[in-house]
Amino acid sequence: MTSLADDMFAVAMDREPLFASLVGVPGWDDRLEDLSLDGDQAIRERLADVLRRAETSDEDPVTLAVIRHQAQAITNQIDARLVEHTVAEGLAAPLNKLLTEAPQVAMSQRVGQVPRFVGQVAARVRDSDRRPLRRHVQSTAARLEGFLGSPAQEWEGDSSSDIRTSIAAYRETLLDLGDLRDDDHAGLCWLPDGEQNYLNLVRDYTTTSRTPAELHQLGLDLIAALREEYAEIGSRLWGTRDVLAIFHRLRTELLWDNEEDMVASAVEAIARAEAEAPKWFGRMPKVGCEVKLVGEAERGTAPIAYYMQAPLDGSRPGVYWVNPLGVTERSRTQSETTAFHEGVPGHHYQTTLAAETELPNIRKYASIEAYLEGWGLYSERLADEMGLYSSDEQRLGMLSADAMRAGRLVVDTGLHAFGWSRQKAVDYLRENTVMPEPEIQSEIDRYIEVPGQALAYMVGRIEIQRLRAEAESRMDGRFDVKAFHDLVVGSGPVPLSTLDDLVTAWSGRF
Known part of the structure; x- marks a missing residue:
């Protein structure tokens, strides 16, 4: 008889078989998920049994x-x-996720299932009482038109004709939808059961009992506090404490010349982090972290940056994907902080070190965003402790990234709990962050389509910092930062309350 942990992992991977293949867990290379209503109900019943x-x-x-x-x-x-x-x-919409991940995994045993999968997605969208945003339908239709007009990709194999016929039909389904939502009704609160669904998602993504109103206020408070840090670094770097002047310089100066420089900066930052990491971690990953550019066809819908975990067998390294969308309009000051978040000591160390443990698979690969993204954001500030930032310009980038995550608390709750329009969310990020326009537009669309996920970053970061500070106080001179980091990443993804229990028990033993 299998364990409860194994059974839960099996349900999770039946729900995400491409993820299983990406990380090299055998047993799912012949599957695509069943997104029909019956398929969802079957998964739900198995979860109820768990x-x-x-x-x-x-x-x-x-x-x-x-x-x-x-x-x-x-x-x-x-x-x-x-x-x-x-x-x-990109990685939330089922079809876009498939088109992004299919080139990265073995598809030969399941490629014939793609038309069925695409047909299920089309049926769910067509028959729903929930409608996507008009702008999202239009952007997706344009992307799919580009895909259909491009040469067949290797992963499509002999099924290319059937795959493209199904995708063309899905595109027509989208274009035939009536009663699409406009930008003034972007959030979940405008959909049936949306308010309760959002409350559930907030709880799942943050693993806390914080309400949308509390998270909204937390974001406003953090944005205000960050202005003092901007002023401090700005006075040191440029001789001004005028935050608006600092914002202006960050938006209009220090921009990238080309995507090659963007990649080179990320590679250099990760190399510095790998050289310094042994002073801060007791364990090192067995595989490295590679930097790659997002493919041209995926740049319009892919995140600005993301990490793809190395498979268990070490057959390829972890990959930090850099999206050069609007490269010459984007500040180079965020290059290093993003590399530290996505690569080293961020997601690469976190996911790879957990995967190399003897923990049950559900512990290695659980999707607990407050832990996962909390560690990524914690790593951006840890990098400053490690002496990894090459200049005050790059430290301003660290603050810019902080402001984006604080802003996420405000705009995600604004959209989904308080009925903000898309434009109001865009305006808030324009006024309170130094994000370039292409990134603001991309980020807001992400928050609309992945409700609650953006809340996890800052909530998780604050909790990890709190637990570390309390452990340092409790242990006094016996605190070992390497042991703390090994405990946090070596425990695998866990709810924040569970991480609290682990750190408290660990620090109480000394």
Whole structure:
């Protein structure tokens, strides 16, 4: 009989078989997920069984907390029916996710299932009482037109004709949709059951009981506090504490000349981080972190930057993907902070070191965003402690990234809980961050289509910093930062309350 942890992992991978292949877990290379209503119901029933068994399970408490979180979070995602109105965001919209990940995994055993998968996505969108934004339908239709007009890709194999016929039909389904939402009704609160669905997603993504109103205010407070840090560095670098003047210089100066320089800067930053890391971590990953440019066809819908985990067998390194969209309009000051977040000591160390443990797979690969993205954001500030930033210009980039994450608390809750228009969210980021226009537009579309996920970064970062500070105080001179970091990343993704228990128990032993 399989363990509860193994059963939960099997459900999660049946829901995300491409992820299993990306990280090299065998057993799912012949599958694509079933996105029909019946398929969702079958997954939901299995999750309900997992939650029932968890009530009397003898799994260890940490693993049990992860199992419960994952079972409830996937259930809430199914109930929110996001698949029915998520069409544009790169790794959230089902078809865009497939087209992004298919070239990265073995497809030969499942390529024949792609038309079925695409047909299910089309049916869910067509038959739903939830409609996507008009702008997202238009941008996706344009992207798919480009895909259909391009040569067949290697992964399509002999199924290329059927795949492209199904994608053309999906595109027509999108264009035939009536009653599309406009930009004034972008958030979940405008959809049936949207307010409750958002509350559930907020709880799942933050693993806390903070309300949307509390998170909104936290973001406003953090934005205000960051202005003092801008003034301090600005006075040192440019002789001015005028935050608006600093913002202006960051928006109009220090921009990239080309995408080659963008990649070179990321490579150099990661190399410096890898050289310094042994002073801050007791364990080092067995595989490295490579930097790659997002393909031209995916740049319009892919995130600005993201990390793809190395497979278990070490057959390729982890990959930090850099999206050069609007490169000459973007500040080069955020190059290093993003590399530290996505690569080293951020997601690359976090995911690779967890995967190399003997933990159950559900502990290695759980999708717990407050932990995962909290560590990524924590790593940006840790990099400053490590002496990794090459200049005050790059430290301003660190603050710019902080402001973006604080701004996310404001605009995500604004859109989905308080009914903000898309334009109001755009205006807020324009006024309170130094994000370039292409990035603002891309980020707002991401928040619209992945409700609640953007809240995880700052909530998780604040909690990891709090736990470290309390451990340092409790242990006094016995605190070992390397041991703290090994504990946090070596435990795998866990809810923040569970991480609190782990750190408290660890620091209390000394």
